[in-house]
Amino acid sequence: MTLKYLIQKEFLQIRRNAFLPKLIVMFPIVIMCVMPWVMQMEVKNIVVDVVDIDHTVESQRLVQQIAASNYFIFGGQKNTYVEAMKDIEKGRADVILEIRDGKYLIAANAVNGTKGSMGSAYLSQIIRPTPQPLPVMEGSGYSQGQQVSAPSLTGRAGGGSLLLYNKGQNYKLYMIPALFAIVMMLMTGFLPTLNIVGEKESGTIEQINVTPVSKWSFILAKLIPYWLIALFVITVCLLLAWLVYDISPAGPVWLIYVLAMLLALFFSSFGLIVSNYSDTMQQAMFVMWFFVVSIMLLSGLFTPTRSMPQWAYLTTYINPMHYFIDAIRTVFIRGGGLHETAHQVLALAGIGTLMGCWAVLSYKKNS
Known part of the structure; x- marks a missing residue:
C-alpha cells in the first residue's frame, strides 16, 4: 500500500x-x-560546375541529366578548369566535372568530405563507362581529383542489386x-x-x-x-x-x-x-x-x-x-x-x- x-x-x-x-x-x-x-544521410543540393571541352551531343545530354537530377544544382558551364576551381575555392561549387576527348574528370571539394565523396559517387552513377580516364588533376588543397569509370553493377539473375529489406x-x-x-x-x-x-x-x-x-x-x-x-x-x-x-x-x-x-x-x-x-x-x-x-x-x-x-x-x-x-x-x-x-x-x-x-x-x- x-x-x-x-x-x-x-x-x-x-x-x-x-x-x-x-x-x-x-x-x-x-x-x-x-x-x-x-x-538523413542522403546528400542533396550538390552544386556542380561543368567544363565541357567536347561540346558533343553526348556531353550535352550528360549535362542535362545532371541539371534534371534531384541531387544536384547545376552551377553552370565554365570555360576552363581553372575558372571552375575558383568556384570551389570560394565555396560556390562542390564538384567539378570536366569532359574532354570523351573522357571525364571529377574534382570534389574535400573541405566537406561527406558532400564531396557522395557527390562524386552520384556523378559516377550517371556517367557511363568511358575509355582511359584523364590523369588526376591537382587542386590547391581544396579539392580532390577522381578518375571516373562508372562501375557496372552485377547481381543475381542477370544483373542489378538484390534488396532484401527496405x-x-x-x-x-x-x-x-x-x-x-x-x-x-x-x-x-x-x-x-x-x-x-x-x-x-x-x-x-x-x-x-x-x-x-x-x-x-x-x-x-x-x-x-x-x-x-x-x-x-x-x-x-x-x-x-x-x-x-x-x-x-x-x-x-x-x-x-x-x-x-x-x-x-x-x-x-x-x-x-x-x-x-x-x-x-x-x-x-x-x-x-x-x-x-x-x-x-x-x-x-x-x-x-x-x-x-x-x-x-x-x-x-x-x-x-x-x-x-x-x-x-x-x-x-x-x-x-x-x-x-x-x-x-x-x-x-x-x-x-x-x-x-x-x-x-x-x-x-x-x-
Missing part, C-alpha cells in the same frame, strides 16, 4: 508541474514529425526506429534525474528519509511512473510513424514494447544513480548529458559500429542503446521476432537489472 501512495504522489507532482505534462506530450510529436526529415531505400524507415531510442533516452533518463535532485534542492526528500519507507519502495515509486510514460511515448511514436509516414513494424508490436520497457529500465535507473550522487541540478545535468551523448554516439545510431576503431567498438558490448537500436531495426525492417532478437533482449535485461540494483543501493536513506 505504501508503494501505491508513493506512486500517486509522483503523478500528482507531474500533473501539478506546469511544464512536464506539455513536454511529455509534445516532445515525441516534435521528434517524430521533424527529425526524420532532417536526420526495397524502396526509404531512409526514414531506417531512422524512425532509432528515433524511438532518442525519445526514450531523454524522457526516461533526464526526468527521473531532475526529479530526485529537485527534491534534494527543495528539501522535501528529507521528509521521506525520516519515514519507515524502504529504499526499494522509494526507488520503485520513482521508476514506475516513468515506465508508464515510456509506454505512452512509444504508443505515440508508433501511431505517428503510421499516420505521417505510413511506416509500421514488420515484426510483432509487443516486442517493441518489451524492448522499450527494458531500455526505460536502464535509463531511468541510470538517471536515479546520477541523481543519488549529485547535490545540485546543474551537476546532475552535466553528468547526465556527458554520458547520454557518449552512449548515443557510440551506439551505431548514425554510423555503423563496425566503422569505429577497435577500442571504440568494444564499448558497444556494454552499450544498451546499441542493443536496442539493433533489435528494434530488426523488428521494424526485417520483421524479426523474439528468436532473432533474443541476444539483445537478454543483454538489455541484464544491464537494466544491474543498473536498477545499483540505483537502490546507491540511495542513502538517513532514518
